[in-house]
Amino acid sequence: xxxxxxxxxxxxxxxxxxxxxxxxxxxxxxxxxxxxxxxxxxxxxxxxxxxxxxxxxxxxxxxxxxxxxxxxxxxxxxxxxxxxxxxxxxxxxxxxxxxxxxxxxxxxxxx
Amino acid sequence: xxxxxxxxxxxxxxxxxxxxxxxxxxxxxxxxxxxxxxxxxxxxxxxxxxxxxxxxxxxxxxxxxxxxxxxxxxxxxxxxxxxxxxxxxxxxxxxxxxxxxxxxxxxxxxxxxxx
Numbered sequence: 244x245x246x247x248x249x250x251x252x253x254x255x256x257x258x259x260x261x262x263x264x265x266x267x268x269x270x271x272x273x274x275x276x277x278x279x280x281x282x283x284x285x286x287x288x289x290x291x292x293x294x295x296x297x298x299x300x301x302x303x304x305x306x307x308x309x310x311x312x313x314x315x316x317x318x319x320x321x322x323x324x325x326x327x328x329x330x331x332x333x334x335x336x337x338x339x340x341x342x343x344x345x346x347x348x349x350x351x352x353x354x
Numbered sequence: 355x356x357x358x359x360x361x362x363x364x365x366x367x368x369x370x371x372x373x374x375x376x377x378x379x380x381x382x383x384x385x386x387x388x389x390x391x392x393x394x395x396x397x398x399x400x401x402x403x404x405x406x407x408x409x410x411x412x413x414x415x416x417x418x419x420x421x422x423x424x425x426x427x428x429x430x431x432x433x434x435x436x437x438x439x440x441x442x443x444x445x446x447x448x449x450x451x452x453x454x455x456x457x458x459x460x461x462x463x464x465x466x467x468x469x
Contacts, residue, residue: 286460
């Protein structure tokens with residue numbers, strides 16, 4: 244009930260390509276869906292987040308698509324750059340008190 | 355830019371020993387959290403803390419764990435008797451509020467190795 248499932252586990256994309264990472268959740272009480280970016284040796288940093296009252300949110304090259312009926316959401320990185328190479332975690336929470344993370348996707352963007 | 359500071363960055367300890375991990379949250383933040391990440395695995399929620407008491411804890415946060423805000427600036431995680439499976443990266447986080455779409459700011463983490 245509390246799980247957040249993330250795929251793929253790893254992703255290799257050419258520079259300029261589109262990176263797509265998918266997540267699915269089970270608990271319909273979740274009302275906040277952030278994506279975190281983590282570089283080696285660093286803590287996760289918030290990248291972009293969405294609430295379930297909208298189906299899409301775009302910030303620069305990063306877009307979240309949200310499908311409430313399917314309980315799925317995805318991160319799209321347009322024009323992927325080598326500097327985007329990192330581990331990406333989706334997460335879901337209600338009230339920030341118990342944020343549940345996906346297993347992570349290691350993205351490698353090849354020059 | 356304000357940041358969450360964690361010490362030590364790496365601690366090695368013997369099984370059965372007590373460990374205290376320290377965090378200095380962002381000064382105007384009111385909600386504090388501990389998460390852990392076993393190497394190569396997902397980030398897992400441990401506990402949230404507000405107004406000097408635990409507001410939520412996960413099934414991982416058993417009697418071996420405790421948290422404290424001893425002096426108004428530090429936020430500590432104590433593991434009473436460490437086990438091998440406690441080896442992980444421990445992240446402290448803080449936020450201004452505990453509800454709604456509030457940003458959690460994470461520290462760089464404390465790596466705990468239990469031998």
